[in-house]
Amino acid sequence: MTNLRLIVIGSGPAGIGAAETYRKHQPDAHIRILTADDRAPYERPPLSKDFLRGDTDDVDLHPREWFDEQAIELTLASPVSDxxxxxxxxxxxxxxxxxxxxxxxxxxxxxxxxxxxxxRALQLRSLSDATRLRDSAGSATSAVIIGAGFIGCEAAASLAMRGLSVTLVAPSEVPQEKRLGAEAGRRIKDLVEATGATYRGGTGVASIDGDTVRLEDGTAITADLILAATGVSPNSEVAEKAGISVEDSRIVADADASTNVERVYAAGDVTKTFNDGAGRALVIEHWQDAADQGEVAGASAAGQQARWSAVPGFWTEIGDAAVKYHAWGDGYDDSRFVERDGGFTVWYSSAGTAVGVLTYNADDDYDRGEELIGAGKPVPAGE
Known part of the structure; x- marks a missing residue:
């Protein structure tokens, strides 16, 4: 019987992927997951969509008995201090x-x-946050969502579909303009507004006074519910204090998930991880990529050869519309918008090669884009 011990800090997709993969390679080791969350591991993507709309309560990553079957000790409400x-x-x-x-x-x-x-604004990151938001929406008739990233767009659409009068506020004229381009932003705005929400771009929030959101252009919007979807900050302080290399507030990890400290690995949103396919370190905040990185970390910790090389990607659901995105995530030189039957594709390129693709109702382009990006080939000509 081996006495190997694995500790995983965090119970999101990266943590669960690491524990599960380690178990496959080390069937007799002791595995413990330490998490500050007081809920059993859950899926985060539904929180701004199906869960918020009240369409499901089933967001568990695994049933509780799965952890018993895998002999993984789950220690909840235990934030790591050192x-x-x-x-x-x-x-x-x-x-x-x-x-x-x-x-x-x-x-x-x-x-x-x-x-x-x-x-005063609510937030949406954890299951507790989502439960509080959903409960508040049950007695609300109006909402202001601050921030037009994908979480903000998803939440605005979900609340509008519940019958609330929703205003989505952001500094950019259209959602995600800097990241995805003006034409893509206009289409995303259309998808948000098709659910009944109103997009208010070109101005920021100056203050919140009780139930009133005061904008920088002088407008005041009163709402029963106010949600701030204004991004996230990595939880890297404890790691940095321990001497683990941190850059731009993120743990620096190689493609095999190793850090500068022996036998310490890192994965997911907290990291800046080298990607062999991209040939450089990437910051990624996507669910599937966190899971992929976690599997690499678990395999590496178990003494196996594994490296992260996949092209990052995710889906977002704005109401009933599924928008899909593959990209290295660190910018582009040129973009080309292409109309598709009932949808669209945006091809992104840099130095003549494909670096991203955004699609709506164009799954063939999404799959093709992943291949082109991974191979470093040009975007399709004349499309």
């Missing part, structure tokens, strides 16, 4: 846990809305 890499000991909620390998998948936390009264 990592001693010399002793190989993690301290969480006052308890010490020894490890032979450590995988850090501590994720990220919502960035507070930095305006007077910003603390």
């Amino acid at each position: 990592i001693d890499t010399a002793r190989r000991v993690v301290t969480a909620a006052g308890e010490e846990y020894g490890y032979d390998a450590l995988v850090i998948t501590s994720g990220a936390s919502p960035t507070p809305l930095d305006v007077p009264g910003g603390e």
Whole structure:
């Protein structure tokens, strides 16, 4: 019987993927997941969609018995306060846990809305956040969503579909203009507004006063519910304090998920990870990519050869519309918008090669785009 011990910090897709993969390669090892969350591991994508709309309560990543079957100890409500890499000991909620390998998948936390009264706005990151938001929506007739990233767009659409009068506020004239381009932003705006929400672009939030959101252009919007979807900040402080290399607030990881500290690995939103396919380090905040990185971390921690090389990608559902995106995620030189029957495709290129594709009702382009991006080939000519 081996006495190998794996500690995983974090219970999101990267953490669960790491634990599950490690178990496959080390069937007799002791595995413990430490998480600050007080809920059993759950899927985050439905929180701004099906769950918020009230269409489902089933968001568990695995049934509780799965953890028993896998012999994975799940320790909830145990935020990690210290990592001693010399002793190989993690301290969480006052308890010490020894490890032979450590995988850090501590994720990220919502960035507070930095305006007077910003603390009054609800947030949407955890299941507890989503439950609070859904409960509040049950007695609300109006809502203001601040921030037009994909979470903001999804939440605005979901609340509008519940019958609330929803205003989505963002500084850009159209959602995601800087990231995806003006034409793509206009189409995303159309999808949001097709659910009944109103997009209010070109102005930021100056303050929140009670139930009133005051915009920088002088407009005041009163709402029963206010949600700030204003991005996230990586939870890297404990790792940095332990001497684990951090750059731009993210743990630096190689393609095999290793860090600068022996037997310490990292994956998911908290990392800046080298991608062999891209040939450079990438910052990715997508669910599937976190799961993929977690599997690499679990395999590497178990002594296997594994590296991250996949082209990052995700789906977003704005109401009933599924928008899909593959990209290296670090910019582009040129974009080309192509109309499709009932949808569209946007091809993104840099130095003549494909670096991204955004699609709506164009799944063939989505799949083709992944291949072109991974191979470093040009975008399709004349399309």
